[in-house]
Amino acid sequence: MKATDISNPEYFHKVVDCQYACPAHTPVPEYIRLIAAERYTEAYMVNWESNVFPGVLGRTCDRPCEPACRRGRIEEEPVAICRLKRVAADNKGDVTSYFPDIPVVKNGKKIALIGGGPASLTVARDLAPLGYEIHLYDDQALGGGMMRSQIPAFRLPESVLNEEVGYILNMGIHTHFKTYVSSMREILEQDYDAIFVGTGAPKGGDLPKLPGRWDAPKNIHIGIEWLANVAFEHIHSIGKKVIVLGGGNTAMDCCRTSRRLGGEQVTVVVRSPFKDMKASPWEIEDAMREDIPILNNMPPKEFVVENGQLKGVIFEKVEAVYDENGRRSLVPTGEPDVFIEADDVIIAIGQDNAFPWVERDLGIEFGKWELPVLDSVTFQSTLPKVFFGGDSAFGPKNVITAVAHGHQAAISIDLFCQGESVHQRPAPFTNLVSQKMGIHEWAYDSYVTTDLRYKVPHADKYISLKDRKMEVELGFNPDTGFKEAQRCLNCDVQTVFNTSRCIECDACVDICPTSCITFTNNGEESELRLRLSAPALNLEQDLYVSDTLPTGRVMVKDEDVCLHCGLCAERCPTAAWDMQQFLYSVTKAGNPCSILQEPMTL
Amino acid sequence: MTYIKPKFRHPALSKNVLGYEKQDYEGAISTLCGGCGHDSISGAIVQACFELNIEPHRLAKLSGIGCSSKTPTYFLSNSHGFNSVHGRMPSVATGAILANRNLIYLGVSGDGDTASIGMGQFVHAIRRNLNMTYIVMNNGCYGLTKGQDSATTDIGSISKSGAANQLHPIDLVGMAIELGASFVARSFSGDRTQLIPLIKAALSHKGFAFIDVVSPCVTFNNNFGSTKSYDYVRAHVEATATVDYIPEKEEITVEYGAGKTANVELHDGSVIQLHKLSPDWNPLDRRSALRRLHNAQAKGEILTGLVYVNPQGQDLHDHLKTTEKPLNALREKELDPGQAALEAINAEHR
Numbered sequence: 016m017k018a019t020d021i022s023n024p025e026y027f028h029k030v031v032d033c034q035y036a037c038p039a040h041t042p043v044p045e046y047i048r049l050i051a052a053e054r055y056t057e058a059y060m061v062n063w064e065s066n067v068f069p070g071v072l073g074r075t076c077d078r079p080c081e082p083a084c085r086r087g088r089i090e091e092e093p094v095a096i097c098r099l100k101r102v103a104a105d106n107k108g109d110v111t112s113y114f115p116d117i118p119v120v121k122n123g124k125k126i127a128l129i130g131g132g133p134a135s136l137t138v139a140r141d142l143a144p145l146g147y148e149i150h151l152y153d154d155q156a157l158g159g160g161m162m163r164s165q166i167p168a169f170r171l172p173e174s175v176l177n178e179e180v181g182y183i184l185n186m187g188i189h190t191h192f193k194t195y196v197s198s199m200r201e202i203l204e205q206d207y208d209a210i211f212v213g214t215g216a217p218k219g220g221d222l223p224k225l226p227g228r229w230d231a232p233k234n235i236h237i238g239i240e241w242l243a244n245v246a247f248e249h250i251h252s253i254g255k256k257v258i259v260l261g262g263g264n265t266a267m268d269c270c271r272t273s274r275r276l277g278g279e280q281v282t283v284v285v286r287s288p289f290k291d292m293k294a295s296p297w298e299i300e301d302a303m304r305e306d307i308p309i310l311n312n313m314p315p316k317e318f319v320v321e322n323g324q325l326k327g328v329i330f331e332k333v334e335a336v337y338d339e340n341g342r343r344s345l346v347p348t349g350e351p352d353v354f355i356e357a358d359d360v361i362i363a364i365g366q367d368n369a370f371p372w373v374e375r376d377l378g379i380e381f382g383k384w385e386l387p388v389l390d391s392v393t394f395q396s397t398l399p400k401v402f403f404g405g406d407s408a409f410g411p412k413n414v415i416t417a418v419a420h421g422h423q424a425a426i427s428i429d430l431f432c433q434g435e436s437v438h439q440r441p442a443p444f445t446n447l448v449s450q451k452m453g454i455h456e457w458a459y460d461s462y463v464t465t466d467l468r469y470k471v472p473h474a475d476k477y478i479s480l481k482d483r484k485m486e487v488e489l490g491f492n493p494d495t496g497f498k499e500a501q502r503c504l505n506c507d508v509q510t511v512f513n514t515s516r517c518i519e520c521d522a523c524v525d526i527c528p529t530s531c532i533t534f535t536n537n538g539e540e541s542e543l544r545l546r547l548s549a550p551a552l553n554l555e556q557d558l559y560v561s562d563t564l565p566t567g568r569v570m571v572k573d574e575d576v577c578l579h580c581g582l583c584a585e586r587c588p589t590a591a592w593d594m595q596q597f598l599y600s601v602t603k604a605g606n607p608c609s610i611l612q613e614p615m616t617l
Numbered sequence: 618m619t620y621i622k623p624k625f626r627h628p629a630l631s632k633n634v635l636g637y638e639k640q641d642y643e644g645a646i647s648t649l650c651g652g653c654g655h656d657s658i659s660g661a662i663v664q665a666c667f668e669l670n671i672e673p674h675r676l677a678k679l680s681g682i683g684c685s686s687k688t689p690t691y692f693l694s695n696s697h698g699f700n701s702v703h704g705r706m707p708s709v710a711t712g713a714i715l716a717n718r719n720l721i722y723l724g725v726s727g728d729g730d731t732a733s734i735g736m737g738q739f740v741h742a743i744r745r746n747l748n749m750t751y752i753v754m755n756n757g758c759y760g761l762t763k764g765q766d767s768a769t770t771d772i773g774s775i776s777k778s779g780a781a782n783q784l785h786p787i788d789l790v791g792m793a794i795e796l797g798a799s800f801v802a803r804s805f806s807g808d809r810t811q812l813i814p815l816i817k818a819a820l821s822h823k824g825f826a827f828i829d830v831v832s833p834c835v836t837f838n839n840n841f842g843s844t845k846s847y848d849y850v851r852a853h854v855e856a857t858a859t860v861d862y863i864p865e866k867e868e869i870t871v872e873y874g875a876g877k878t879a880n881v882e883l884h885d886g887s888v889i890q891l892h893k894l895s896p897d898w899n900p901l902d903r904r905s906a907l908r909r910l911h912n913a914q915a916k917g918e919i920l921t922g923l924v925y926v927n928p929q930g931q932d933l934h935d936h937l938k939t940t941e942k943p944l945n946a947l948r949e950k951e952l953d954p955g956q957a958a959l960e961a962i963n964a965e966h967r
Contacts (some may be wrong), residue, residue, distance in 0.1 A: 463625065512812075520654065521656075528624075589652070
């Protein structure tokens, strides 16, 4: 194998599994250390800089970081990263002093943002400090988009959302609320220098051909529309018997909301097996905790309506059969169909993009599934001044992806408006700083605790089911937050190897608790992986290979289960190993206010 | 602050035949200087015992005083241990071996503990062919007292203070062969592909198995001009042969060209396989072994590997015809020969 090029920032970035998995690449270990140090305000700002909505995401994020967390590979469960983010948000002090200054004299460029959700708000947050005049359009009365209309208040209190949306709108954004943009042509005819579309995926999936679907329209609802109607207080109640169709997070939100609006027997029915459900495991768990049964392998067959009154739904019984390519088909088992009574049915089976308001003769091309044709890096459409982001760009994903899109689109818009090429992307900001303070002392807490993941407390079920707006998860208190923060392995504190200093004494090999280090003859990666101190079978994790040492061997470190405990560096007599904190920060448009330019823990 | 080794281990590591993990053979975190050769030897002992499927409670580790003699704390925490007086480990070992022949005895000593204060004890342990493994962690200096020359420092070797040694060194390997040790080897802490099979073979050998391990003192004797520094040893090391240790039940699969390979079967049926042999050397012949050793010395080479082995020798138990049972397990029935036996003896003297 060739020696690892650690000057390529992506090498060490990949070692920080959580940050690498995060679409916005939030420096997770950095803020977790700040939480452990009770520096909640700074921890919040590290988040805010990167993911814009720490309070919202600390409750509702899809958490791609957690399955990636190294801790999950050495013991049962990953660090509760999302809940720690909330600890920072809940306990922060005044953050406004950290916010960027908004220039009074603008730079003369006008930007329109269509849609007031997380993608548009991120673009606004990144561009307002640069002096852009920003106009935000949304058909609702308040900003937040799907964070407001689709995430129920018992998961995300309005106050938290209002606060974080407010931080951005207070940057001098011109808001045009309750304004439905019905024509892109009209927007283009105005004098905007660039237009950003962040209108989400507003069309909820339906079952238009299922028998009976149109016989009782009053009692058959579309999930995201129904949630929005609840959020905006157009709907206040539901029948006692409710069926929710679908196995995603929207279905979980619908069933739990139903329980709070009068649903007594709420049942989730999913056509596929339990293990294939798209909903996050914790959302499924919370639904089941609220006495909501989840029935699997049952596709709906027919709505039963008598005299215009919905009576229930008939379901077929199927089983999942996988072919040799792992492709699934749902095959009827032949068991008798099941009838479930219902006063109301909520269909929550996915959502789609819809751009009825974008005329098709403007030069904005649309491709498969009516999605705009975009450059996947710049988010620019085929009409150069129009950019897309969030769910409206590549179909429905999640809030953190929308934020990541927003940052990149903001860079593109800034470059575009300054007359530069949108393809000249700024490099990430990186920093690598030794943590050594003494023989047994490091600037980070290198001790590896064996504590298992802490459970988050919940509000009393009896009370919370009576109040749609009462938050169920209560979050960690500072004490538990500290203990959970200590479970973080500090993967961003990198093991940096200096070949020229190594005397091949094997001290690091002997001390390494997880047998990560081997000195051996070089070879092809595939066979090298098998003859290390412990076989390196996780191919997603890289091998760190040194230059050739005086004995002709190389140092090979398997990054997979390194605890970042620093013992290799502590035992190294020549400091050939050093623990160095690696900071990786995605550069923002115009690089404003970057508090991340200096490592906060030093 | 990390004086504590984390509890987590690599999840893909396998267990040995007995179901033990390698972790079960480890000890406390080392307090020796980082980079000490002794830690590498400790690591090799852990690996050898794990691979040999030794039940930890069936092994006793014995040591004297010195950096080397501290190391039993850093391996085999689940085994018996006795940290004795300076240079007196062989006496304690002799007593323990006589009291219970069912344990595996591993003595750990240093060049000071063996070649200076403990020399009188060391030679008699060899003479008696105690059934034990005796490892000297040889760094050629008194590391614990800041690096004075020891009895194994080579002539001309320069200490950290800059002075060249004038006195003739004691070659423990040559001496052990002369005194009749039945398994004699030398190795280097920085070469664990050689050291681990040697330790496995030594632990399987019946009789006194001696391994002199050159183990650089990274703090006081790793300087330019020292003959026991990492760089010097690597530049001058010469092996008698490559060593493989093959347990009893495993088939010998690797075959080398005729005359290049020798298989030495130990009393328990396991085999030491030597290949790429030195041409003028027979490991079973003492004179040949000594000649090979002296030739290497004359050329300034540090000869490593198995130097001499006699797998058929008689140990102290054979000579003394001691009981198979540990003394603490003997009951009155075995200790008291009875009235009839007494009368028979008395009759002989009438």
